[in-house]
Amino acid sequence: MTPVSEVDVAILGAGSAGLSAYRAAREHTERVLMIDPGPYGTTCARVGCMPSKLLIAAAEAAHAVDDAARFGIDVQGVCIDGARVMARVRAERDRFVGFVLDDIERIDPTHRLQGSARFVDPHRLQVDGPRGTAVVRADRVVLATGSRPDVPADWRSALGDRLIVNDDVFDWQDLPRSVAVVGTGAIGLELAQALHRLGVRVRLLGRGPKVGPLSDPALAALAARTFDASLPLQREATVLRVERLGDEVAVHWRSASGTHGERFDFLLAATGRRPNTDALGLEHAGLACDDDGVPLHDSTTMRIGGSHVFLAGDASDDRPLLHEAADDGLIAGHNAGRYPDVRTERRRTPLAVVFCEPQIAMAGRSHRELTAAGTRFATGAVSFENQGRSRVIGRNVGALHIYGERGTRRLLGAEMLGPAAEHLGHLLAWSIGRHETVDEALAQPFYHPVIEEGVRTALRQLRKALDTAEPPPCEGCSPGD
Incomplete structure (x- = not known):
């Protein structure tokens, strides 16, 4: 085995988390090496966010035709050409992957190594690749190896x-x-x-x-x-x-x-999915893991225990979303780059969207999280069934719940099923991230007629609930009931 030049930071994985970690680590040192078995291209671009949305876009177009009759429009002779649908999905998917590949190609070749890595000891990695086996000695390591479908x-x-x-x-x-x-x-x-x-x-x-x-x-x-x-x-x-x-x-x-x-x-x-950590030889690095093989780590620093190893992205099994993976990578990359100066970073407001119809979105802290924490909160709700703009466009299905803290009146979180949830979720996540109170949120403009007026209705209901004396606790009740 031929040793590779020693590096300050080795990053295992060239997906969204790994690329973010690479950029962050380079702000502190040029002795960075990114190791990935290939093929390059992030989960999001190849098999996740983008191709799934391309398929969903085709489905939405077909559904719009099927649903046209409710508006008095009859469409004749519609035929779904599956081959053409999938040809567009693949072509656009390949285009998005191409952008990622271009980014990787712009990385200094001396900073890239293709192969599968595993720990030999806490600081040495054995890398098996198309050009044989090499050994990399790294002062610090970022694990950004992603996840894979978990199938019986x-x-x-x-x-x-x-x-x-x-x-x-x-x-x-x-x-x-x-x-x-x-x-x-x-x-x-x-x-x-x-x-x-x-x-x-x-x-x-x-x-x-x-x-x-x-x-x-x-x-x-x-x-x-x-x-x-x-x-x-x-x-x-x-x-x-x-x-x-x-x-x-x-x-x-x-x-x-x-x-x-x-x-x-x-x-x-x-x-479900499982993190790609089982073949990394974590036992040779002395890293403690949970029952699912995920290294025990601090999500505010991404540091694994008290070690020199950091975790990022889907391998952490925390929130398997692109923006969360990118944030993980930034935190892990900066802390690995400036190690031993490990700093706690404030996480951005949680936000998740499911692109079904009606859409699902969750912003801030969920009902489950608030209840488990014993938080004193109230709920403001709106149904989209009779919400003006939603009825106009024939998408009047679902509801929105917004949670506010008793005492401070701050917005804490929201969950929703309904039209334009991807956009409403962003608006509420931004308000929650700014620590707005329900009164400050209601002071913002709301045009008419728009779906966002439903947010205003829910906020008004929340304000009313917060203005009402909190009912005494009852046996079997949880906060927010």
């Missing part, structure tokens, strides 16, 4: 190439006739609805009662009712077995209504 092993052995994950969808040459989607989280919900709207026969199966990430009980129940009515959805379903029958997949599941079986072209497993 017996499904893989039983179904072969008829079992797919979201990564595989975006390489399709054409739309299939039918797909079973297992998992009602963000990925499963988005893809199942998009494929359903594009004419694919879909069955969405979820283990629990919820659909999507909403934690507010009232909103979670509303989401379940909404998607029950608009999707071939089976919640609280237990997959009993799967089998391959020629070029088809047979899925057998049990629900409250009995045992069921159905055949599909593919089974799409959206059953």
Whole structure:
């Protein structure tokens, strides 16, 4: 093995977190090396945010045609050309990936090494790549190795190439006739609805009662009712077995209504993701991990224990979102670059969006987090069912809940299911991040007629709740009830 020149910082992974960490570390030292097995291109660009939104955009166009009759417009002769749909998805996906590759190509070649790295000891990494094996000695290390779909092993052995994950969808040459989607989280919900709207026969199966990430009980129940009515959805379903029958997949599941079986072209497993940390030889670096193999770390510094190793992005298994991964990378990169001067960084306001219809968004602290922390808060709510602009455009489904702190009157968080939630979520996240009170938020302008007027209604309800004396606690009640 031929040693590589010693470096101050080695960054494992060239995704969103790794690239951010690289840029941040270089502000403190030029002795930085980014190690990645390839192919280059972030999860977001290749198999995540961008290609999924391209598929969703096609689905929205098809749904707009289907929904035109409610406005008195009849459309004749509509045909969904699956090959053309997927050709655009792949072409635009490749364009976005190309931008990432261009960024990587601009990085000094002496700062890049292709290969898979693992710890030999706390400061030495063995890198196996296309040009052989090398050893890198690094004073500090950033782990930005991302995550991968977590799929039951017996499904893989039983179904072969008829079992797919979201990564595989975006390489399709054409739309299939039918797909079973297992998992009602963000990925499963988005893809199942998009494929359903594009004419694919879909069955969405979820283990629990919820659909999507909403934690507010009232909103979670509303989401379940909404998607029950608009999707071939089976919640609280237990997959009993799967089998391959020629070029088809047979899925057998049990629900409250009995045992069921159905055949599909593919089974799409959206059953969660697991961090890519199991092959890093973390035991040789003396790094303590949780039961899922995630190194124990401080999310304000991204430092693993008291070590010289830092964590970033999906490998941390905290919030697997692009902007969070980029923030992780900045924090980890700066702290690794200026080590041992490790600093605590203030995290930006949490924000998450699911691009289903109606959309789901969560800003600031969730209902679950506030309740678990024992925070004294009140809730302001609005239904979009009769909200003016929402009815005008025929998207009057869902509701918004905003949470405010008793005493300070500060906005703490919001959860919503409804039209334009991606935009409302941003507005509320910014207000929460500025520590605005409900009164300060209501002092802002609201045009008419716009969906944002629904935010004003919820804020007015929140103000009224905060102005009302807090009811005495009752047995079995939680804060915010």
